[in-house]
């Protein structure tokens with residue numbers, strides 16, 4: 001048995017998971033606005049409390065747990081997970097404190113990499129040896145698998161796909177560069193373009209954005225936004241196809257909610273953009289696991 005944990009921007013999931021990726025027990029807690037003032041302590045307390053509850057309810061001993069794996073929204077470099085700017089929390093400190101508390105190994109990795117591991121082992125990419133997983137939501141993250149192995153080194157997670165350049169002299173990115181993929185093809189970018197063009201409230205929820213796009217799907221302005229979005233997404237994906245020559249690409253994150261509007265258009269655009277592989281375009285799939293992918297993947301990251 002393992003414990004898998006996913007720490008998102010607004011939500012913490014803690015699960016007891018077997019070696020085959022099955023969830024045996026699960027606890028979830030929202031991160032509230034007031035929690036964010038002392039986010040580090042809140043995350044730590046929540047994890048410890050939930051693990052103790054699961055152990056008690058399942059009538060097991062912590063020593064029955066092989067390790068604790070954490071999916072965390074930051075990069076893994078030089079053997080350590082970095083600070084999460086969005087969350088305002090220190091992943092390495094969290095890992096150390098949880099390990100000290102329970103005295104069993106605690107591993108921590110980038111959240112998109114964990115979701116990719118879940119999709120590769122148990123989900124949409126299970127039967128593909130060379131494949132790519134992309135999570136498209138607030139930003140764009142993901143991972144590549146070459147010959148069934150995650151493309152990484154022991155101390156680096158690699159594949160910063162959200163920051164490949166798709167537009168020369170393009171929009172300024174939070175990373176400091178211009179024209180990054182996620183500035184054009186994330187759901188955040190889509191939201192920015194829709195709210196700006198239609199002059200509506202910028203702080204709308206994902207559901208409100210989706211409803212607004214559906215309602216205005218046949219509007220000419222909306223059509224231009226959608227076409228530009230698909231074009232940007234296909235440029236980034238085409239670059240990945242040429243680099244990795246995958247058999248399949250699976251997309252997760254909030255993008256999956258838009259499948260009816262985007263998926264067929266995206267497939268067509270990728271076909272048009274890929275002159276090199278016109279007869280052999282990889283399968284474009286959607287992730288099988290939704291909110292549990294990070295937690296399940298985190299429970300399978302033994303290094």
Ligand SMILES: [Zn+2]
Nearest residue numbers: 163173175180
């Ligand atoms: Zn960037």
